[in-house]
Amino acid sequence: MKLRYYIARRLILLIPTLLGLTLIIFTVSHVGGNQRLLGEYINTHSKIPVSVQEQLLAERFHLNDPLVVQYFYWLAAFVQGNWGYTQTSIYSGTVLDAIKLFFPNTLILAVLASILTGLIGIPLGVWSAVRKDSVLDQTTRVVSFVGYSVPLYWLALLLIIVFSTSDVCSCLSILPIGGTATVSLIGGVDWYSGGISNPTHVLLIDSVIHGRFDILEDALMHLVLPVVTLTYGVMASVLRVMRSSMQDTLSQDYIRTARAKGLDEKTVINVHARRNALIPVATLLGYTIAWLLGGVVLVESVFNYLGIGYWTTQAILNGDVGGIMGATVIFGLTFIFANLAVDIAYGFLDPRIRH
Amino acid sequence: MIVGLRDIHERKDTKTPLSARLREYRLTLKILLESPSSTAGLVIVLAYAAVAVIDFTYPSLIGVQNAYSLVPDFMNSVPTPPVWPTHPFGTTFPGVDLYQAVMSAIRVDLWYSLLIVLAGAAAGTVVGVFAAYVGGYVDEVLMRFTDIFLSVPYLPFAIAVAFVLGRALDNISLALVIVWWPLYSRYAYGQALSLKENAYVEAARASGVGTWGIIFRHVIPNVLTPIFVQISLDLGTVVQVFAAMTFIGFASGNPLLPELGTLISNGFQYAVAAPWVIFFPGVAILIFAIGMNLLGDGLRDALDPRSRT
Numbered sequence: 001m002k003l004r005y006y007i008a009r010r011l012i013l014l015i016p017t018l019l020g021l022t023l024i025i026f027t028v029s030h031v032g033g034n035q036r037l038l039g040e041y042i043n044t045h046s047k048i049p050v051s052v053q054e055q056l057l058a059e060r061f062h063l064n065d066p067l068v069v070q071y072f073y074w075l076a077a078f079v080q081g082n083w084g085y086t087q088t089s090i091y092s093g094t095v096l097d098a099i100k101l102f103f104p105n106t107l108i109l110a111v112l113a114s115i116l117t118g119l120i121g122i123p124l125g126v127w128s129a130v131r132k133d134s135v136l137d138q139t140t141r142v143v144s145f146v147g148y149s150v151p152l153y154w155l156a157l158l159l160i161i162v163f164s165t166s167d168v169c170s171c172l173s174i175l176p177i178g179g180t181a182t183v184s185l186i187g188g189v190d191w192y193s194g195g196i197s198n199p200t201h202v203l204l205i206d207s208v209i210h211g212r213f214d215i216l217e218d219a220l221m222h223l224v225l226p227v228v229t230l231t232y233g234v235m236a237s238v239l240r241v242m243r244s245s246m247q248d249t250l251s252q253d254y255i256r257t258a259r260a261k262g263l264d265e266k267t268v269i270n271v272h273a274r275r276n277a278l279i280p281v282a283t284l285l286g287y288t289i290a291w292l293l294g295g296v297v298l299v300e301s302v303f304n305y306l307g308i309g310y311w312t313t314q315a316i317l318n319g320d321v322g323g324i325m326g327a328t329v330i331f332g333l334t335f336i337f338a339n340l341a342v343d344i345a346y347g348f349l350d351p352r353i354r355h
Numbered sequence: 356m357i358v359g360l361r362d363i364h365e366r367k368d369t370k371t372p373l374s375a376r377l378r379e380y381r382l383t384l385k386i387l388l389e390s391p392s393s394t395a396g397l398v399i400v401l402a403y404a405a406v407a408v409i410d411f412t413y414p415s416l417i418g419v420q421n422a423y424s425l426v427p428d429f430m431n432s433v434p435t436p437p438v439w440p441t442h443p444f445g446t447t448f449p450g451v452d453l454y455q456a457v458m459s460a461i462r463v464d465l466w467y468s469l470l471i472v473l474a475g476a477a478a479g480t481v482v483g484v485f486a487a488y489v490g491g492y493v494d495e496v497l498m499r500f501t502d503i504f505l506s507v508p509y510l511p512f513a514i515a516v517a518f519v520l521g522r523a524l525d526n527i528s529l530a531l532v533i534v535w536w537p538l539y540s541r542y543a544y545g546q547a548l549s550l551k552e553n554a555y556v557e558a559a560r561a562s563g564v565g566t567w568g569i570i571f572r573h574v575i576p577n578v579l580t581p582i583f584v585q586i587s588l589d590l591g592t593v594v595q596v597f598a599a600m601t602f603i604g605f606a607s608g609n610p611l612l613p614e615l616g617t618l619i620s621n622g623f624q625y626a627v628a629a630p631w632v633i634f635f636p637g638v639a640i641l642i643f644a645i646g647m648n649l650l651g652d653g654l655r656d657a658l659d660p661r662s663r664t
Contacts, residue, residue: 020503028515149644151595153602154619154637161630294510301603316518316604324518331511
């Protein structure tokens with residue numbers, strides 16, 4: 001099968017998946033009953049009794065129709081970008097606006113953690129397999145084992161404790177332990193308010209646009225602990241699979257052949273073995289992305305990092321349907337499209353997959 | 356007398372005799388104990404199980420006064436550091452002895468996690484095996500249905516479901532089962548697809564055993580081993596995720612319920628001034644997860660036919 005047919009097939013398969021996602025969102029938002037859905041539209045100070053208001057609203061939003069009919073009304077609104085309202089202590093407004101504000105921060109966190117995971121996890125896994133049972137290998141194995149057993153939010157809390165104690169060593173207090181920027185530094189800046197920077201909503205980019213490199217440095221410092229925590233949690237499984245897959249590959253016949261014909265060890269490992277050993281890691285990526293997006297929620301909520309995850313935990317505490325729904329939508333979409341990208345890259349790397 | 360296929364099928368002695376099965380279990384245990392890391396895992400898991408059982412039956416044996424509720428001391432609600440032997444783990448907000456709290460919490464978390472994994476595995480296995488065995492239209496519908504559940508990352512999905520159901524431990528558990536079963540469904544599906552082509556399945560079908568009979572008596576028993584390994588690997592993860600859910604705000608309405616995530620969440624505001632309040636509950640989760648993962652890895656190796664020759 002040609003690569004473009006493979007991609008086309010994969011894109012068609014996207015349709016049922018996306019419809020499935022909308023079914024989940026619809027169910028989740030409607031199971032709670034009309035009262036919950038209409039909560040934010042009811043005016044308790046109005047002279048019109050609440051029950052009458054509810055009736056009128058239910059009529060207007062087609063909530064008295066059968067669920068199947070409601071689903072299509074809902075889907076039409078959903079496709080048009082009408083995702084309802086959210087009201088939490090950090091943001092009130094439409095769900096779509098909230099996502100526009102919070103998602104860039106989450107994306108930065110997730111992308112940085114993924115890049116670091118790849119940059120550290122893969123070479124370390126290869127190295128660990130090549131030098132099997134060496135001190136480095138043993139250390140790597142213990143570190144990765146602890147990595148996928150440790151509760152991420154707890155690790156985040158430990159880091160906060162360590163980096164907020166200045167009595168051991170003042171060097172520890174250089175890393176900020178929460179938030180996205182230092183209040184005193186960002187206070188009077190006119191393109192920043194309520195934790196949101198303009199115009200891109202990504203502080204790293206906005207600070208460059210406005211030429212404030214001191215704020216860029218500050219924003220980067222604020223990213224260190226969340227990114228480190230997330231990377232550690234995600235890297236553990238990549239490291240483990242990379243190591244075992246590299247070990248399997250190194251015992252294959254074609255590796256022996258490569259060595260027998262006199263290739264140097266570096267070429268054997270880097271050219272012949274590593275590329276093939278990466279295939280099981282690629283199959284693991286979908287799972288890793290799910291783990292990463294789950295980790296984002298926990299890490300953001302502990303570090304008070306203003307992203308989708310923090311918004312989610314605020315929505316839980318405030319009983320806000322819109323926030324929970326919006327977060328599920330955006331996490332679902334990110335997950336689905338990340339998996340799509342992985343599959344296409346996979347088909348590109350390994351011709352066998354296309355059949 | 357002609358012996359029909361059905362008669363052979365119904366005869367009791369065609370089943371593996373108990374002694375042979377015992378021999379199998381003993382071999383598994385032997386292979387398991389040959390590896391120091393699996394032995395360590397087994398010891399950790401047994402120790403946690405012992406704590407849970409003792410806490411349930413004779414809590415005073417491990418020094419727990421009240422296994423079902425934290426015992427607050429509102430006069431001294433600020434956490435105090437560990438003191439041997441009165442408060443070996445110190446106290447946490449609101450004046451609760453952390454050692455007793457963690458011991459009882461281990462029972463609660465273990466119980467819920469076990470329930471979640473077993474329910475998820477049971478539901479997923481039945482759906483997956485049924486889809487694989489019946490095939491065709493049923494297969495398509497069931498597996499697409501499973502895929503829908505896999506289209507949202509598990510933690511945000513569990514949060515959404517638990518949010519709808521309401522804040523309570525039972526609801527968190529139900530939410531996690533709803534999120535977890537599709538993994539087992541996919542897994543059992545893959546296993547059953549190859550199993551159903553075996554001659555013994557065909558023989559059972561030829562002798563007139565019904566679909567459900569074949570599924571429950573011939574296919575499911577043969578996917579149980581890999582499923583069991585998966586359960587042991589998942590249990591460490593589920594304990595973490597369950598405590599994470601209670602930590603981020605799904606704690607039950609009862610703030611005095613001993614539960615590890617709730618304990619960390621209770622101590623949250625004191626974390627910097629009194630690190631032990633989050634340290635000990637977290638270590639309890641970490642060690643259990645490590646033990647479970649070590650045991651799971653060991654079981655996978657021990658049950659691998661290649662290691663049993």
